[in-house]
Amino acid sequence: MLVSSEFLNGVLEALYAAQLLLRDAWHALGLSGEVAQQPAWPFARRLAAERLLLEPGHARRVVVTLACVAGAIALLSAALILAVLRRRRIWRHGVLAAAAALLVFAPWPASALLWAPAVPSSLHRAPAAFSAQSIVQGQGVFAQHCAQCHGADARGEGPLASQLAQWPPDLAGGLLWKRLEGELFWRIRHGLRDARSGAETMPGTPALSDQEIWSVLDFLQARAAGRMLRDMGAWERPxxxxxxxxxxxxxxxxxxxxxxxxxxxxxxxxxxxxxxxxxxxxxxxxxxxxxxxxxxxxxxxxxxxxxxxxxxxxxxxxxxxxxxxxxxxxxxxxxxxxxxxxxxxxxxxxxxxxxxxxxxxxxxxxxxxxxxxxxxxxxxxxxxxxxx
Ligand code: HEC
Incomplete structure (x- = not known):
């Protein structure tokens, strides 16, 4: 395989860091504000790393395209240096043509696979460590605000579940790790809507503090881990x-x-x-x-x-x-x-x-x-x- 998982992880880490850098630079320039005490992600989309991991063919295209873009940037810099050194024009044109060819012939991935919809808190991280107190606090918040739909054990079978337009998902499985925590935060804060009809499928929770929402996420993670251990005798996620x-x-x-x-x-x-x-x-x-x-x-x-x-x-x-x-x-x-x-x-x-x-x-x-x-x-x- 062209792309080893270790190499891919490195690429993903770099892409994540680059997005964070972009977010923070935007914020430092005063172009975006803050949401829940962290700089807001200013765009409607973000890079969809989840796709890269799931589809190796797509990952390969992305990596080769990144390499082509890096190559083109190197060639453009070389052309600039040649211009400064006043070398013969034919050299410069050759280098520019090679850069253009790299960009044209790069296996650009389909943009639908490259981007995922984003929200202002997409790149937010829980501000405090995963802690015993937060888990226990989150358990109380969950019992009071969420269990009526999601069920006391978070498997989606609360007393109200059958009356909802959409059945709540099982939150005690692997779902939590398929999401960015900042996006889960947003969904709990603002609720969810049906993509087609626009009707509300889950209400938001304006009454909860930011910290209570982070704590409920800590609780859900602990609950999901316990369920996995009981059902499978192992944790898929650390x-x-x-x-x-x-x-x-x-x-x-x-x-x-x-x-x-x-x-x-x-x-x-x-x-x-x-x-x-x-x-x-x-x-x-x-x-x-x-x-x-x-x-x-x-x-x-x-x-x-x-x-x-x-x-x-x-x-x-x-x-x-x-x-x-x-x-x-x-x-x-x-x-x-x-x-x-x-x-x-x-x-x-x-x-x-x-x-x-x-x-x-x-x-x-x-x-x-x-x-x-x-x-x-x-x-x-x-x-x-x-x-x-
Ligand atoms: C009125 C019922 C109801 C209440 C109350 C409720 N939920 Fe939900 N929740 C749902 C339904 C229905 C869905 C699925 C909605 C969808 O996919 O459009 C959902 C989805 C979710 C998801 C999955 C989001 C995703 O990314 O797929 C999470 C996480 C979640 N709820 C957490 C919570 C938490 C935490 C609370 C309490 C603070 C809560 N919910 C309160 C009904 C509810």
Whole structure:
């Protein structure tokens, strides 16, 4: 294949950064305002990265066209230099003709595939980290404002669903990651309309604050992750450890985000268990739950919101959560899970891996094998085709 997925990811990342740059430059020049405290995207369309990922033939055309455009720009610069150096005109004309040929013969992709409709908040990112508090707050907002249509479990079967002109979609599946979060924000804020008739299919939520809308998106992501884990035993998309405050032997009170760069093992002790797991220099042990009186764990998670947030991510009730353990990799992604009653770890406990996971030679046994696989296979979150 001409375009490897790694290369394509690089192109997508660059295209995303270029659009952000354009947005911010537009804003800095005073040509566009702000929406929800971030610069507004000024155009009615944006580049459709999701198409690039889904259709390799289209991706190839885009990459070859980008290469042709880059080549043409290089040739035009060369022509300029030749003009400045006052070289013979024939050279300059030759170079210009080559640039024109590149542009004419580039396999320009169909514009319908290249663009997606955009809204002013298309490129917005959630202003705060995915956190336990935000997930729990979002759960409350969802129960109050959304569950009547979308159902308490977000699968689209709320009590009002059957009376609506259109059935609400299942928000506990992969849908959320197919969208840019800024576009989901916009839809929740302003509602949705039927593309043909223009009739409202979902009402907007003018009463919610921006922060409440971001929190409901955090909740939905946690809910969808839990559902995926329960149904398929794995996560198709990487999920972060929700940020929360920890009380650590070294460093006192600190945010879990400040431990980025180290592996964490999050332990939820089962009820009545007297001994905490052995600490290990290969990771930081974080205990969530009651600890024996004389124990002083490496880090203790004290925020009340973390238990319900982790339970959502695991797809269990808060009562069923004790007894689980989770490994977090150095980038902050939740990667492996052990269930109540399980003894020890192995590479088979990974619940989140890339498709291109390196085929472990002969996997090391036990937790060492797990850690090696986890470190070798770095996760990237992709939203609407854009690596984030
Ligand atoms: C009156 C019923 C109703 C309420 C209340 C409601 N929704 Fe919806 N929602 C719908 C319907 C119907 C759709 C599908 C509409 C469509 O595709 O045109 C939808 C679609 C969505 C989508 C999918 C958007 C997409 O990009 O495809 C999201 C996300 C969503 N709703 C979130 C929420 C959240 C969050 C709330 C609460 C703040 C909420 N909804 C409140 C009925 C509702």
């Amino acid at each position: 999920v972060r450890l929700p940020a929360s405050t920890l009380d650590c032997r070294h460093g006192g009170q600190r945010s879990s985000e400040s431990l980025r760069g180290q592996r964490l093992q999050l332990v939820l002790p089962a009820a009545g268990v007297q001994a905490l797991p052995q600490e290990d220099p290969r990771w930081v042990t974080v205990v969530l739950g009651a600890v024996p009186e004389d124990a002083a764990p490496e880090c203790l998670a004290q925020e009340r919101a973390l238990l319900p947030a982790i339970a959502l991510l695991l797809g269990v009730t808060p009562e069923e959560a004790p007894g689980h353990s989770l490994f977090v990799d150095k980038d902050g992604w939740l990667r492996a899970r052990s269930v109540p009653g399980q003894a020890g770890w192995s590479a088979g406990d990974l619940i989140c891996r890339t498709e291109a996971a390196p085929a472990a030679e002969a996997p090391a046994p036990g937790v060492e094998g797990l850690l090696r696989r986890m470190d070798a296979d770095r996760m990237r979150l992709v939203r609407a085709g854009y690596p984030h």
